[in-house]
Amino acid sequence: MFFFFSKILGFIISPLVWVFVFLLYSFKTKVEGRAKKLRIAALVILYICSNSFIVDECFRQYEPVTPDYDLMTTKYDGAIILGGIGSVDVRLKKLNFGWGADRLFQIFPLYYNGRVKKFIFTGGSGSIEFPEKKEGIYVKKYLRSVNIPDSAMIIETESKNTYENAVFTKKILDSLKIKGHFLLVTSAYHMPRSLAVFKKAGYKNLTPYLTNRVSGIRRFSFDHLFIPNPDALFALQTIIHEWLGFIVYKIRGYA
Numbered sequence: 001m002f003f004f005f006s007k008i009l010g011f012i013i014s015p016l017v018w019v020f021v022f023l024l025y026s027f028k029t030k031v032e033g034r035a036k037k038l039r040i041a042a043l044v045i046l047y048i049c050s051n052s053f054i055v056d057e058c059f060r061q062y063e064p065v066t067p068d069y070d071l072m073t074t075k076y077d078g079a080i081i082l083g084g085i086g087s088v089d090v091r092l093k094k095l096n097f098g099w100g101a102d103r104l105f106q107i108f109p110l111y112y113n114g115r116v117k118k119f120i121f122t123g124g125s126g127s128i129e130f131p132e133k134k135e136g137i138y139v140k141k142y143l144r145s146v147n148i149p150d151s152a153m154i155i156e157t158e159s160k161n162t163y164e165n166a167v168f169t170k171k172i173l174d175s176l177k178i179k180g181h182f183l184l185v186t187s188a189y190h191m192p193r194s195l196a197v198f199k200k201a202g203y204k205n206l207t208p209y210l211t212n213r214v215s216g217i218r219r220f221s222f223d224h225l226f227i228p229n230p231d232a233l234f235a236l237q238t239i240i241h242e243w244l245g246f247i248v249y250k251i252r253g254y255a
Contacts, residue, residue, distance in 0.1 A: 057215075080184050085135070116183065180205065181207065
């Protein structure tokens, strides 16, 4: 039930949905002057939510800053990589990597340099419509295709969200009696919630490893400050969903 509720809530909080609702209501209302105000409000919301500078600042305030672990020599017993790295192509029986694939690819140099012993991937299907599209199955297939031995990978395929990532993976690690120091690998904006959830689930000696950071150097160019950007609108939807997710997880006691 919680899984379905989170999907519905994610739709409701979308800025674009509210822009559409305001515009739709502006054509249905019969109150004089209200239609114009609703359309202006819709345009203002759309402009603010597609402003690259504003959205970038939202991410900058939320994404954590950690030491550059790539420049260190610390070794880890495994890298726990959270799912959400692509979409499953059932016809070709492979994973089409997306923006979040940085979570997986950044670990290859650490593995080949001997700093990470195992790829520990956790991710099933986050889709209500296609529960059979379990990401972990196809990640395992991919890792095998690039000559990563089965002994160097642990794959969890049933989790549907971050909470289940933590709980289901811990059950596997405990059953295999694997302990030690792990990297927790996920997108920078997702790390605050992930780290809180994994620690609450009982993990010890976790080091956060950030990937695909959204916020970069603060920019003051004209286009960044004033020109609407559809990518910013998409990014804002992502960070709003993450904020709400963290709040809900806190309420439910997951984090």
